[in-house]
Amino acid sequence: MNILGISAFYHDSAAALVQDGDIVAAAQEERFSRIKHDDGFPTQAVGYCLTQAGITAQELDLVVFYEKPLLRFERLLETYIAYAPLGFRQFLASMPVWLKKKLYLSRELGRALEGHYTGRFVFTEHHESHAASAFFPSPFDEAAVLTLDGVGEWATASFGVGKANRIDLQQTLEFPHSLGLLYSAFTYYTGFRVNSGEYKLMGLAPYGEPRFADLIREHLLDLKDDGSFRLNMAYFCYCHKMVMVNKRFEQLLGAPVRAPETPISQHTMDVAASVQKVTEDVMLRMSQYVFEQTGMTNLVLAGGVALNCVGNGRILRESPFEKIWIQPAAG
Template sequence: MYILGISAFYHDSSACLLKNGHVVCAIEEERLTRKKHDNSFPKKSIEFCLNQEQILISQVDLIVYYEKPFLKFDRILTTIKRNIPFGFNFFKDSINTWVKSKLWIPQTIKNELNYNGEIIFCEHHESHASGAFYTSSFNEAAIVTIDGVGEKATITIARGQDNRVEMIKEQHYPNSFGLLYSAFTQYCGFKVNSGEYKLMGLSPYGKPIFKDLILSQLVTISDDAVLTLNMKYFSFENGKSTINEHFCKLFGMPVRQEQEPFTQFYFDIANSIQSISDDYLVTLATYAKKIVDSDNLCLSGGVALNCKSNGFLLQKKIFKNIWIQPSPGDGGTSIGAAYVGWYHYFKKERVLISDNLQNQVYLGSSYSDKQIVEILEKNQIVYQKVTRQDLVKRAAFNLSNKKIIGWFQGKMEFGPRALGNRSILASPLYEDMKEYLNSKIKLREGFRPFAPVILEEKVGDWFDTDINSKCMLFTFNSSKKQIIPSCIHEDNSARVQTISKEDNALFYELIAEFEKITQTPILINTSFNVRGEPIVESPFDALYCFFSTEIDTLILGNFIIEKEYNKALPTLFKTKRNYEKD
């Protein structure tokens, strides 16, 4: 039995294919269209899933869409009515999109895919919660979802039990922690729904001196985690901007423009809202524990990507076990939607799965040696094919000599993190490596940190934790900044990835070989892309990124391409790609 889950028309569209209750493939549309956060109907993603499994759309038994459009449209109409006459421009701008496409999802699916089978809808937060619970190894758990807004819900608590996810508590729009955090994202000069992780990265440079002001004027939070925004300071209901002039007057400074340098003021603003995020997640988790009474917690929604708050929650030991879906944002809702079809609609018996990266993350496209060679030969690229052992030794040697490697292996990761198959790798031992990677490779802001990947069994020797953190969704402190300065952030924390042989044997072998040379079982692991570009999907994407940056070595499968032997830029890679800055 095949079930297709679809997420579309807001941001990070994606598709997931379930076969007899198991995810066989999942991919975000942005990887195939090369448009970051692509929100279009994920036709390319769906085609990929069908081709991967070698089936026709007629063989799909059920399609599940990740939310209920009419409920969302009802919320939008209510919002417009509440803000008359100020909501008119928002109404005018959005009504055409809704009337033309967003209200007619079944017809869109049928027309785009030539599909005549059954289509059902689940609620947005049901998709999030199901994606978190059914990818966990828990038979029962409390489930917390926090994002901007779904149809109406912004924060939910659910109970997962066997093959059922039951919603228990909901908070509704406009009272949204996700939108509150996005307001400060905009205030600090970053793009809403894209730059929230930058705000998190900015926070360690400041102090929480505005925390009390925010809690007294902008938001109130009760002991049972009820959050209420003071809408005097926000304008997202009018569709123009997240914040308004009252917001800026409260803090005495204008919105920072992207080209402007950061001042201590914006560092302190970022730290203040991050501190509130940390505290709120603890309050919400404490309340969830009280009403669900479980030792297990599942987290989902875009706010669950805030690894700093996740790390803070972990330290509090409210729950014995915490699981965060590797793609907790809207991209991951296609997986949740597919599971709703399997467990809620067809009422199948629950089958627990492991948290191995092969099951959870490596769900995308892969390329054969033949396909890689074809593009290398076509573009007259000088390359060398090597054995697995030589590949590992050469790569580790290059890394130990301060070279940067583009690493392209196996199946592409699903979700926002590169976890060893579409990665840029570097040594963490050099103090200037962070600045070099930001300016010459990633082409992004200099304050942004890089994550370490470490052999799973060595994590306790380098960070203040002994747990596995396979998907870079928690931060941990380290006392080793003097040894690995380029992957420890300003506050001595890092967004750690642990890796085992079972998760990714080749990646594990590379880090182990690097340890033999340097006595350090750690590499910098950052996504294989430049600012504004989706993570590379194909060998062509990898080659383009390689030739347009200062990456020294590109490793595509078993093939090594050295920049020093490819001085003449192939014609195919001379065309300038302009990515919209995130």
Template sequence: MRVLGISAFYHDSAAALIEDGHLVSAAQEERFTRKKHDAGFPQNAVQFCLDRAGIKLQDVDYVAFYDKPFLKFERLLETYLAYAPRGFTSFRMAMPLWLKEKLFQKTLLRDEMKKWQPDFDWQKRLLFGEHHQSHAASAFFPSPYEEAAVLCMDGVGEWATTSLAWGQGNKLEMLREIHFPHSIGLLYSAFTYYTGFKVNSGEYKVMGLAPYGEPKYKNLILDKIVDLKEDGTFRLDQSYFDYCTGLRMTNDKFADLFGAPARTPEQMLTQEHMDLAASVQAVTEEIVIRLGKSVKKETGAKNICLAGGVALNCVANGKLLRENVFDGIWVQPAAGDAGGAVGAAYAAYHGFLGQPRKLNGHMDGMAGSYLG
């Protein structure tokens, strides 16, 4: 039984192939096109996966896509309606692309795949999973654990921005979620934007900048922007942000709170920017640790698996590890959307098809991080 997983059309397009429960190959499209975060259909990555397995597309039983475009479009529409008439400029720019392409991704996928196999039965063999379900599957199913809690944190999928799941054997149950616009990932991206780096690309620079600063704004962020509860759940005060309705991550109120406009990429970094980076990093670590402790209390899990873009924050992961809340922590190496291709394939294989999961006793199922 072979399942080809695909993530595409937003950023970090990728493909992954599972054969009889084993991850045979996985690759990100940017490695072939040399376009960083390439969002196009991953035709090179797909061909690589097929070549690595020595098969053709006709030998694949199912193709699984990593999220559900209609749910994402629903979130987009509901957000614009909730904030109307604010956000009309952003709405006007987003709608043509959605109505022309993104809303009809099933057709796009089918047309791309027909280039390989014109007579492939796409009505029965093309599957769609939810975004956080794909993240959770990418974290649990390749892990070395028979059972584990699964915590996924990112910017936003369809609606979910943070989710908790329970994995056992070949089963994965989504337990609870925090929904857009409240998001750790978008909070971090807002500070990425404010400190002059590119959103969905420069977050690692903020993490790298943090050790050079002092978290002197941590309490201000928790007092004014983030309503953080003891169990790690949170809400963001949307009056400081512009990502729901505008073309920026933060607004003038956000700038007034920190006493300066957003840095432009051309401006020199100052100690103030380092302190801002240290502060949002400290807040992120606090949220991750509280969520981890809450997960332990709720599930009693000995082990936890992490995925989603926030799980790429290795400093926060290290802080959680040193809290000794869990016996084991396993992080999906491709924790961002590229790993959604791996998760989509696993979710289809175990969830949709009900195929058994076999552990090898000691190693995880990724066979290292160098699959493609």
């Protein structure tokens, strides 16, 4: 059976081809287009995967898209209604691509495949895709599954159990409360590009002291024993603006948003160290809870937050899990 998986129209478009249960090819479109974080349809990546598998689009049995666009659209509408009239400009800017493409993805995918594929299109939930990408290629027959990212349709984190050829997700954390978006908010605040510069924030952290960590816990994040949390949205504006944080956030940390490409101060380094420390603590608390709930000794991780290798290292060293496996293209 030939299954083509596609991720597109957000960031880092990619394709993967699974043949009789084995991954035979996977590629990001930016490798061919030379456009960093290319978010268009991964035409060249799809072509590469088909060539590597030695098949044509007509021989595909199934084409799978990585999320459910109608559920994502529902979130956009409900978020806009909740904050209206704030966010009208952001809402208006997002509508053309939704009304032209994203609401009609079956049609768009068929066109992109030039009519050579006439079979069924399947849309899986975003965090189901993350979970599958973590568990099925892993070396484990059974494992706990933890996914952490910015946001999918509604979920921002999930956990469950993978056994043999089945994954059961048991619990989710939902938008706007998101560890990935918290980290991205600090990425923005420290002058780096969201969905691109998070690794720079992590790399900057060792040069600072986490002197703002308690401030973050006290004002921005209400962390529960099970690792779930609520963000204090009075400090964030990603729900209704094109920026991540507001003036209140800047006042809390004692400095304005750093302009990109300007010198990095010790204050910025300390902010990076602080949010990194809080992020690691949340990851550890979540993994502890997942261990208690699943009873598994193996853990697999995926989602953009699972690219935080320092946090992953602490899970490996300090959590009860005996073995962990991280999807290498976790984001």
